[in-house]
Amino acid sequence: MKNEDFRNERLVPLSAMHDYQIAKDNPDVLGWRVVGADGESLGMVKDLIVDPKLMKARYLSVVGDRRFFNTENDPYMLIPIGLAALDKKGKKVFVPTVDSNTIGQYPIYNGGPVTEDYEYAVRDSVNRFQRNAMPGTSEEHKAEFEEALHRQPEHRHLSEDFYNDASFDENRFYTSDQDVYREKVYSSRDYSKDEDQLSAADMHQEERRPKSVEDSISTIERLEHLRERGSITEEEFILLKKRALDL
Template structure:
């Protein structure tokens, strides 16, 4: 008989917690999520955050109506630092990224609020474990890490787990700054 899997209750769904989005940041719930190709992955269903650090750790992604051929009756978790936020305000002024092939899916003329996940493949999304509210364990989080970071096989230090760039919410809220500073 397998030992009982320890459920981690540190993270909560934002919209059912009584907490609110930080002033000045958009509530991205319901926003479309797109792949680098511009195809729809799904929608942001909610955000998982740590109430002690007040940091968002994951997007809860609803795969309904995706254009990648994935099973639509699923919700999965994607670390916040992998995603990139583009708002209508971003579309008002041209930027270098609009010419960058990595951002070819972003159409400033579209003028919409969109979340992009440019570095995750349809196969990786398909392999992600099903998200079940109240059932998140470190084992599930490790599975997500292994799928999204397959080249790394070493153990993760428990105290350092969320210090990885995948959980850097600044990368999400300010992707333009991080993208350009990385290329300098």
């Protein structure tokens, strides 16, 4: 589909906009591990949600690790892009507003058009997480936020200044770079022992199998290792990475 096909849509996935490209100097974070405030791996960046009219990225579409959710299906969340930071060397996305204890309370995105109610639910949840994390926050205030979370939601229309906030500043995201728990080991596998004989055809076959979030992250890390060693070309890496992300 071309960009003009989305002229009436507020927000659309980057993967559906074939004419939209991330700026050359910005890293492609699809497939990067998402790390919370406590250093735990919470999921993986699956897509970007962009404003097709302004050509700005608004959200990171993240598929969460099922171990944090009571579900048999992959849980998806949209995280405002300005709330995240890059660890470019470690190829991780750091989200300091959530951790392994709060990620299960994050609003789940069920696919389809991004509703205004969902965007407000995200904002309210982020504000609640930040408020509860503040030193000295009273139990009374925490209870108040918990009660608001479970109230019957009312339909709200986005205010004109909804996105005029640092939490939606994509430049803040792409210009960030910090060490994110670089010492934490997420995978203990030594790829160098078994990838010498692993061909691109083998990787194609492996990509067809159903995978968990951790499996997908591991596969992409293997692909990056193969690309760095020259075992696969850049074109093969891009193709196989898209398959690992089901794009």
